[in-house]
Amino acid sequence: MVVFIDIDDTLLDFTECANSAIEMGCKQFGVPFDDTLLNTFHPINLDLWHKLERGEVTKDKLFDTRFQIVFDVLGIKADGIAFENAFRENFHETAILIEGARDLLEYLHSKYKVYVASNASMHQQTNRMKKAELDGYIDGYFVSEEIGFPKPQKEFFDACFKALPDVKPQDVVMIGDSLSADIKGAREYGLKTIWYNHRNEPTADVKCDYIVSRLSQVKNIL
Numbered sequence: 449m450v451v452f453i454d455i456d457d458t459l460l461d462f463t464e465c466a467n468s469a470i471e472m473g474c475k476q477f478g479v480p481f482d483d484t485l486l487n488t489f490h491p492i493n494l495d496l497w498h499k500l501e502r503g504e505v506t507k508d509k510l511f512d513t514r515f516q517i518v519f520d521v522l523g524i525k526a527d528g529i530a531f532e533n534a535f536r537e538n539f540h541e542t543a544i545l546i547e548g549a550r551d552l553l554e555y556l557h558s559k560y561k562v563y564v565a566s567n568a569s570m571h572q573q574t575n576r577m578k579k580a581e582l583d584g585y586i587d588g589y590f591v592s593e594e595i596g597f598p599k600p601q602k603e604f605f606d607a608c609f610k611a612l613p614d615v616k617p618q619d620v621v622m623i624g625d626s627l628s629a630d631i632k633g634a635r636e637y638g639l640k641t642i643w644y645n646h647r648n649e650p651t652a653d654v655k656c657d658y659i660v661s662r663l664s665q666v667k668n669i670l
Contacts, residue, residue: 449670450615451556452565452590452608452634454624455573458644459549460580463490465542472538479526489518500567500598501629507593511536540572543579546646548663553585555667561587565608565622567629569593600633621657623666631656642666
């Protein structure tokens with residue numbers, strides 16, 4: 449058995465990391481930092497990432513427009529691209545763990561080969577995993593920036609298995625929080641799937657092999 453695992457909102461808390469990076473950016477640019485800004489950013493950001501997964505926007509387009517959209521909605525006069533650059537520099541240094549992440553990786557690494565499968569950049573994710581002291585449990589990184597295609601696209605998984613020629617999809621389990629990015633693509637490719645449903649979303653129509661609400665529950669499956 450081989451394990452593929454997502455990083456953001458599976459091992460590292462994207463919301464808390466992003467909030468920290470935004471707060472630092474606000475101090476740099478003199479932009480008011482408050483819940484309104486955060487509550488505007490997160491749904492816009494999520495919508496853009498879903499569009500990326502569907503091939504409707506490029507990552508460059510996402511980065512060029514993300515904060516400008518937020519600022520336009522809120523009527524904030526600030527340079528969205530400059531703020532984006534600062535945000536990513538700040539986010540690069542964030543490493544706030546999801547509860548149970550270290551314990552789960554230690555357990556998984558003791559039994560299986562463990563590979564990251566992420567839609568972020570290689571340098572960013574390896575740096576954050578090192579800062580979180582989780583990199584020692586990872587056997588390799590598959591990231592969309594290097595591959596050229598994001599999860600859930602077939603080409604992302606093609607590249608993963610090209611790098612692991614002796615591994616078959618049915619011998620891999622994908623663990624992640626996103627139904628669209630992590631679970632859908634992996635399941636369609638033939639991987640087993642464990643959905644980390646920490647937001648307690650409705651599960652009636654969800655197609656995956658297992659659902660957990662806490663990372664510690666994965667140890668009861670693998």
